Every structure is written in C-alpha cells, then in structure tokens.
Amino acid sequence: MNERLMAWGWNESWAEAFEGVVHPGGRKLVPARVTAQFSHLYQVVTETGERHAEVTGKFEYEAESRGDFPAVGDWVAAELLDGEAKAVIHALLPRRSAMSRKVAGNVLDEQIIGANLDVVFLTSSLNEDWNVRRLERYLIVAREAGIRPVVLLTKADLCDDPQAYVDEAERAAPDVPVIAVSAVTDVGKEALAAYLQPGMTVAAAGSSGVGKSTLLNWLAGDALQEVQGIREDDARGRHTTTHRELFILPGGAVWLDTPGMRELQLWDSQSGWQETFADIEALAASCRFTDCRHESELGCAVRAALAEGTLDASRYANYRKTERELARIARKEQSVSKRQQKQAASRGGRHGAKRAELSKRDYLAAYDDE
Known part of the structure; x- marks a missing residue:
C-alpha cells in the first residue's frame, strides 16, 4: 500500500x-x-x-x-x-462514522462535522465559558455517530480547582474519560497518548475560544494554526479556524481541527440521546405507569429522584429540552418528506422537487456557517 x-x-x-x-x-x-x-x-x-x-x-x-x-x-x-x-x-466510500448536526438556522438539513473519526475530544475550557449542559449536547452527537468520546478540559492553568470541574463532567458523562490539560504549563499531554495512535483519526469539537487550535499546535510542537485571545467580558472566543482541516501529528495520528460552533443543533440523534441520559431513562422505566409524563403521577421514579436530590434538576431539564428538540425535528422531517413526494409527483421526478428548494451550489456555499 x-x-x-x-x-x-x-x-x-x-x-x-x-x-x-x-x-x-x-x-x-x-x-x-x-x-x-x-x-x-x-x-x-x-x-x-x-x-x-x-x-x-x-x-x-x-x-x-x-x-x-x-x-x-x-x-x-x-x-x-x-x-x-x-x-x-x-x-x-462508505463512511465508518460521521459526526453530524443540524445546519444553523431554519433549513432542515444535515451538516457533517467530520467523517471516519475514531475519537472525538469534546473540548471545554475551565473559565467563565464552562457549561456542563452544553457538554451533554456534544455527547449526544458523538454517541449517535458511534465515535468514542473523550471530555477534554482545557486551560487548566486558569482554574484554581480543576478537579471540581472534572468531577462535574464525570457526573454528566459516566464511563467517559475526562482529562484536564494545559498547553501553557504542558500538563496532561501524556494522558492523551492512548488516543493519538498511528492511523487513528481524532477530532476536537467545541465552541470558539476553548483552545482547539492551541491544543493542535501544542500536540504538533509547531504553529500549524493561528490562535486568538478570548473576549475579556465573557470569556467567549473569536473565530480563528474558519474551515475544517486534517493534520498529521508527530506520533502518526490524524487530527481534525474544526471551527468553533456557536450552536450545536441536534440531528437524528435518538440513540445518542438515550445513551447520554441512560440514567434518566432507567428511572423512567421504573415509574408505576408506562405512559408516565413525570409531572404529578403517583409512583413516578423520576420525580422521586428529583425530590431526593439524586437526580440533578438542571440535567433533567436538559433531558426534557433535548427530547422536545428531537421530536420537533422528527415532525419537520415527516412534513418535508411528504411535501417533497407531492412535488416530485407533480414535476415528474424527485430531482425536480429537490432543485425547487435549494440548488446544490447553495448547499455547499453555506456549508461552513458557524
């Protein structure tokens, strides 16, 4: 070869x-x-x-x-x-994996973040931009794609107590490795070695300013990507990476650097959602009634866990929020499918209906819309 x-x-x-x-x-x-x-x-x-x-x-x-x-x-x-x-x-060639999200805005379509990935580092910085609920959304997407997730907490040098964030991430992502690193103080690189083997393709995904490009430069030992500072008022990042690109790291792994995402809308992620919230799904299965809405029903295991404090209220709120989001997408897909079938029948073919909505060049021109 x-x-x-x-x-x-x-x-x-x-x-x-x-x-x-x-x-x-x-x-x-x-x-x-x-x-x-x-x-x-x-x-x-x-x-x-x-x-x-x-x-x-x-x-x-x-x-x-x-x-x-x-x-x-x-x-x-x-x-x-x-x-x-x-x-x-x-x-x-048939994809082995594909990490996807819904495109930004009102268009109902899929955007591939990266294809044929073995590992995805779900990256969040240890500063004011930390958001464990956003981490859960990334977990849904990674698990739906069948890609091994690793939670990577960057900028540990800016945090007085990194372990507290590690503990919170582990509660939100049981059985998922959580690693705190700092490119400034050169901490944590050895913990990443197992995921950066020759022939493996890995990606870093996260919002702007979490340090994905800095992470790439640190692991590569070279300034492969330009980096910028974060805004002082809210610790949010400015876009530095403007497109997705693969790089080969010194150890032989292939690294996908991605632009920061302002939003991560879910796309056909039912199984990833169930896996991410497996603890809540297990509680729901223990409710007295199979059609329990977890509101005021007797024998609701979910409400009992919330009352006892064994289930975090904000985690449960995110569970319901993402559940509604996926249901809304499914309804829209059904509606679009029916409309396209009618258009195809009236135009004498499916391709006429497709081109009546958006041209393929428009699809591609809008691809990198973060």
Missing part, C-alpha cells in the same frame, strides 16, 4: 472498499482522502500528493442532501486530471 495514503489512515479495509468502485467511462480512479473543504472546493490527498477537487455533475445531481456530499475525513474515488493539479470526485 502507498505510504503517503497510509499516513492519512489508509489501510486494507479501505482498500477493500475501494476495489468495487469503477469509472463510468472506464478511466482510472484513485483513492483520496478529503483533508480540507472551502465552500464547494475540496483539498484531497492522493498517492501522488495534494490536489484541489470538485465533485462531478452527476454526483451533485444525485445527492439527496448536504450530508451526501464529501466531508473532511471522507475517503473518495477520484480521477486525476492530466496536466493539472486538480481532481474530480466520482464516488464516496
């Missing part, structure tokens, strides 16, 4: 997935990994080096949603154009 591709995570399993991909015109296709995305233009790495790439018109026409387009971390089948430093993406 090609050593250049192996450095980016290529292995025998991916080689097997690629074997069945053929060019419709019989021309040669090569494997490539998407290492960065800039609106509708991709940066890919192939066995001969890096190139800029675009999807074919056929790919664009057949894509049903934004989530069907390549994302950073994806492996694709590409055609290298003779005499040009460009490539054309013909096919997407």
Whole structure:
C-alpha cells in the first residue's frame, strides 16, 4: 500500500472498499482522502500528493442532501486530471462514522462535522465559558455517530480547582474519560497518548475560544494554526479556524481541527440521546405507569429522584429540552418528506422537487456557517 495514503489512515479495509468502485467511462480512479473543504472546493490527498477537487455533475445531481456530499475525513474515488493539479470526485466510500448536526438556522438539513473519526475530544475550557449542559449536547452527537468520546478540559492553568470541574463532567458523562490539560504549563499531554495512535483519526469539537487550535499546535510542537485571545467580558472566543482541516501529528495520528460552533443543533440523534441520559431513562422505566409524563403521577421514579436530590434538576431539564428538540425535528422531517413526494409527483421526478428548494451550489456555499 502507498505510504503517503497510509499516513492519512489508509489501510486494507479501505482498500477493500475501494476495489468495487469503477469509472463510468472506464478511466482510472484513485483513492483520496478529503483533508480540507472551502465552500464547494475540496483539498484531497492522493498517492501522488495534494490536489484541489470538485465533485462531478452527476454526483451533485444525485445527492439527496448536504450530508451526501464529501466531508473532511471522507475517503473518495477520484480521477486525476492530466496536466493539472486538480481532481474530480466520482464516488464516496462508505463512511465508518460521521459526526453530524443540524445546519444553523431554519433549513432542515444535515451538516457533517467530520467523517471516519475514531475519537472525538469534546473540548471545554475551565473559565467563565464552562457549561456542563452544553457538554451533554456534544455527547449526544458523538454517541449517535458511534465515535468514542473523550471530555477534554482545557486551560487548566486558569482554574484554581480543576478537579471540581472534572468531577462535574464525570457526573454528566459516566464511563467517559475526562482529562484536564494545559498547553501553557504542558500538563496532561501524556494522558492523551492512548488516543493519538498511528492511523487513528481524532477530532476536537467545541465552541470558539476553548483552545482547539492551541491544543493542535501544542500536540504538533509547531504553529500549524493561528490562535486568538478570548473576549475579556465573557470569556467567549473569536473565530480563528474558519474551515475544517486534517493534520498529521508527530506520533502518526490524524487530527481534525474544526471551527468553533456557536450552536450545536441536534440531528437524528435518538440513540445518542438515550445513551447520554441512560440514567434518566432507567428511572423512567421504573415509574408505576408506562405512559408516565413525570409531572404529578403517583409512583413516578423520576420525580422521586428529583425530590431526593439524586437526580440533578438542571440535567433533567436538559433531558426534557433535548427530547422536545428531537421530536420537533422528527415532525419537520415527516412534513418535508411528504411535501417533497407531492412535488416530485407533480414535476415528474424527485430531482425536480429537490432543485425547487435549494440548488446544490447553495448547499455547499453555506456549508461552513458557524
């Protein structure tokens, strides 16, 4: 196998997935990994080096949603154009994992944060921006994707008692590793080694200002990404990273750096939600009535736990809030699906209905909307 591709995570399993991909015109296709995305233009790495790439018109026409387009971390089948430093993406290899969220705003569509990830560091800083309820939202998304989550608490040097935050995070995320680090004082790097093995693809996700780019530079031992300070009044960050991009760390792991997210709206995350709030789900299963709404019913195990203080009230509030959010998304999806079916029938095909809503170029142009 090609050593250049192996450095980016290529292995025998991916080689097997690629074997069945053929060019419709019989021309040669090569494997490539998407290492960065800039609106509708991709940066890919192939066995001969890096190139800029675009999807074919056929790919664009057949894509049903934004989530069907390549994302950073994806492996694709590409055609290298003779005499040009460009490539054309013909096919997407089946994803092993994909961390997604709903796009910002009122558009009902999926945005892929990163594809084919092994580990995601859910990153939060130990300052005024700390929010354990936001951490629970990130856990829902990571678990829905089937990616191993690790809670990473940055800027431990700014905190008098990091262990108190570690304890709070562990209560919100049982069985998930929680690690406090400081790039300034060089604390905690050894605890990350197990998650940064050669061939593994890892990502850092979190809001602006938590120190994701600083973390990358610290682990890489080099200034790979520009960093900025946080606002003094509320400890919120300014956007430094403006696009998703893969980097190879000295130890051989592939690192996905992502822009800070102003909001993390959930997307089709029912199983991730149930796993994140498994303790509350277990309590609900113990209620006297199977249709208990946990309000004033007799024998409600959830209300009893709240009264006894064994269930945190704000955690339960977040449980109900995210439950309503997922139900609202499901209703909207059903409504959109019915409308699209009617439009497709009236226009004589499903693609006419798709293009009546939003063009694919509009999808891609709005992709990085944090």
